[in-house]
Amino acid sequence: MIDVRLLRSDPDGVRAALGRRGDAELDALVVRADELDTRLRAITVRRDEIRARVNELSREVGRLR
Incomplete structure (x- = not known):
C-alpha cells in the first residue's frame, strides 16, 4: 500500500519506484x-x-429570532 502523504509529497518518486517493478499498469494507477x-482535497x-x-x-437566524 502506498502512503498518501508520500504520494502527495513525491509523486514522481513513487512512480519511479513502482516503475522499477516493470508493471506499466502500476504507473497508471498511481497517476x-x-x-x-x-x-478529494478540493472537495x-x-x-x-x-x-x-x-x-x-x-447564528444569524438565531439572532433574528
Whole structure:
C-alpha cells in the first residue's frame, strides 16, 4: 500500500519506484490515485466552506429570532 502523504509529497518518486517493478499498469494507477486525491482535497475544502457558511447563517437566524 502506498502512503498518501508520500504520494502527495513525491509523486514522481513513487512512480519511479513502482516503475522499477516493470508493471506499466502500476504507473497508471498511481497517476489516477494522485488525481483522485487532488479532487478529494478540493472537495473537502469546498465542503468546509459550505459548513462554515451554514454555521454563519444559523447564528444569524438565531439572532433574528
